[in-house]
């Protein structure tokens with residue numbers, strides 16, 4: 073962060089002007105190792121900072137071009153100290169490092185769906201395994217489900233060429249079932265038992281243990297989806 077100076081917004085477009093600190097950070101980002109390399113310099117900077125977020129073969133050239141020339145042209149870096157605290161903690165914390173969220177599961181009284189990519193990238197399926205158990209344990213009156221979709225990594229779950237065939241049906245099905253069940257808050261015996269069963273994740277072979285901030289991020293995404301469709 074100190075490299076950036078006062079301006080914490082990193083311009084990503086190759087043609088954009090930035091300070092010497094910005095250029096140095098982008099150079100370092102391009103040099104960092106990662107799963108997949110790309111011929112697009114903007115993509116190389118972004119994946120150097122975050123890690124690869126999608127498998128390139130899963131997204132169309134048109135979408136890849138749009139992502140790197142129109143969608144992600146600037147990257148605000150000021151959130152990274154917060155992200156660092158979360159990663160170092162191993163669970164979600166507030167910007168001061170306090171455990172302010174997981175101690176209040178009663179605030180998440182809603183159905184949730186977790187979708188992980190089966191071809192691990194950036195995060196592992198175990199993130200959704202843990203988040204799903206957390207919600208089944210603390211909100212047993214709501215439907216909580218999890219799917220691991222083969223061939224996908226992370227953001228390609230939502231932006232992939234075949235997402236509408238392989239991923240979106242899980243979302244539609246979950247919304248339908250949650251709507252059908254309505255406000256029946258009777259705790260599910262099966263879910264309660266599953267939540268307390270800390271056996272191995274059946275999808276464990278897909279990846280190693282990881283931090284579950286991303287699973288919670290996806291949780292909040294689907295909470296939002298659910299609110300929109302409720």
Ligand SMILES: [Zn+2]
Pocket residue numbers: 109110111112115116128136
């Ligand atoms: Zn790329």
